[in-house]
């Protein structure tokens with residue numbers, strides 16, 4: 001039996017046929033519709049097309065950006081207005097399609113794929129942390145995604161690092177996300193520039209308001225002192241958050257996704273150093289303890305399909 005995986009993000013919906021080895025066949029991508037009604041029609045059309053082409057489709061897995069409960073009800077999404085009033089995605093799709101459909105959060109799906117088929121495959125306990133516009137994540141214990149009492153577990157971006165810290169998208173202040181998301185790296189670089197501490201980056205980019213996190217990464221990769229200082233401070237924030245997760249879960253591996261992965265060793269070398277520095281005695285991390293995600297943009301659709309297969 002194979003599954004159809006669906007990954008719904010703020011700008012695009014990705015589809016594919018997935019087998020139990022996590023292989024993705026016949027991927028397809030369309031822009032995210034603005035209403036749930038249109039989205040549902042697109043999903044049903046795409047599922048019917050795959051069913052015509054493949055005779056062993058048994059289940060649909062759907063990863064949605066947002067707060068998804070254990071019944072596959074999407075309560076809210078910061079990036080998908082169609083979910084603003086809540087959508088019973090799992091039940092509606094089951095009713096329309098007449099087949100098993102499982103809906104979970106998109107980060108849980110991506111984390112499941114990375115932990116099962118990516119670099120986490122040899123470890124029982126893996127934490128996935130996506131450092132993008134915000135921070136999403138998944139906690140995988142004994143190969144299973146921990147969903148909590150309601151389904152909301154693993155939202156690793158929103159534990160507090162400093163109550164007096166910057167405002168977070170969730171409305172609180174000083175969350176891990178407010179310090180360590182990809183967006184936070186951009187803000188940090190602009191703060192350096194505004195106080196005159198990022199001359200190389202300003203001369204490369206021009207307008208301070210146009211500086212993004214990757215500009216700091218480029219400067220650091222060229223050995224420029226302002227870029228190195230910014231990435232080092234940022235990597236300390238990331239390590240501060242990760243060491244808290246290590247102390248709570250003692251994972252065998254941490255997999256980092258999101259746009260900042262493009263920085264490569266420029267980020268991962270100082271990050272590993274600071275994580276070791278902040279860890280409690282007893283932890284001696286290998287270089288492959290914290291690694292970049294392998295499956296990239298396909299992780300969500302692969303994880304949605306593979307997770308659904310594991311449910312039937």
Ligand SMILES: [Zn+2]
Nearest residue numbers: 158168170175
């Ligand atoms: Zn927050």
